[in-house]
Amino acid sequence: MNVDGLLCWNCREVVSYSVKMRKRERLINGKTYVYVEKYGECDCCHNEITVPGLDDENERNADNLYRAENDIISLEELKEILTKYNIEKRPLSDLLGMGTHTISRYLEGAMPNKKYSDFLKNVLYDHKVMRKYLEENRDKITDKAYEKVDEKLSYMEKLCEYTSKIEIIAMYIIHTADEVTDLYLQKMLYFVKAFSMVLLGRDIVEEKCEAWAYGPVFPRIYDKYKEFGREQIPDYNRNVDYSELLSDEEIDLINYVIASLGIYNGGTLMRITHREKPWIDARMGLPEFASSNNLVDDEVIKEYYDGIETKYGLNETKGINEYLSAIGII
Secondary structure, three states: OEEEEEEEOOOOEEEEEEEEEEEEEEEEOOEEEEEEEEEEEEOOOOOEEOOOOHHHHHHHHHHHHHHHHOOOOOHHHHHHHHHHHOOOHHHHHHHOOOOOOHHHHHHOOOOOOHHHHHHHHHHHHOHHHHHHHHHHOHHHOOHHHHHHHHHHHHHHHHHOOOOOHHHHHHHHHHHHOOOOOHHHHHHHHHHHHHHHHHHOOOOOOOOOOEEEOOEEEOHHHHHHHHHHOOOOOOOOOOOOOHHHOOOHHHHHHHHHHHHHOOOOOHHHHHHHHHOOHHHHHHOOOOOOOOOOOOEOOHHHHHHHHHHHHHHOOOOOHHHHHHHHHHOOOO
């Protein structure tokens, strides 16, 4: 019940009301779509009552349903293009060879057809496509607009570069896991390192980590993604074929670590490392939050995780959960 009153034409007075839901059908382009509609009901006479804003919300819900079922780009995705490439609506339209006001019309609710929708999604999710149009049509936008987009694209291109195995694994984790932050990524790389040592008999990360205050950290990866801070790291490598960069065995191992430990957030993953011998030994004698570049000993990691494998078993989620329970995480 909402105690803020509205005028009920049946009761002819201001009354309290409730917002309820019902199923509705709508015919769009010859096809029937069923969606949930909200409506107001007078608490006194139980007749329908007009609630400001509900009609707009219902229209948005119907629009979103149609877009989702027909794989049409959403308004949020359209806005994301502008943010991702730091470009305004009109120059984006000009750059992509559309009518000057096309993007504005789409953002106001006009529905693109499937062909244009697929094209815009390609622009959103593949920065190489945006680079192509930026260079081909740079004469259609101002120098300032070009510079802004070029700066954004150059940064994305830098993030997509790799010269080491650890960078490829980091890219794969960002591509595969949900809501990857820098803290989450660092800890997942550490667990991939430890698990591969035991389950594959080799360290697929091929890089040492340091015992920082918030757990093990790989400086090369920290420097690459530090600008995102606590924010989610975007996946700029959606179209990469990781099967050409990682072996099936390596991909299976990383997927297993994501499925078993990647379900926890970065803070929980940090707590796990804080209760383990490799990080504790490397931090020996240091105040709790003191800075440190002390290396976490690979031999200590291997020995410690061999012990976990022997006692609990690392190749089954059940064993991992028993270990996490034993150290007070779950």
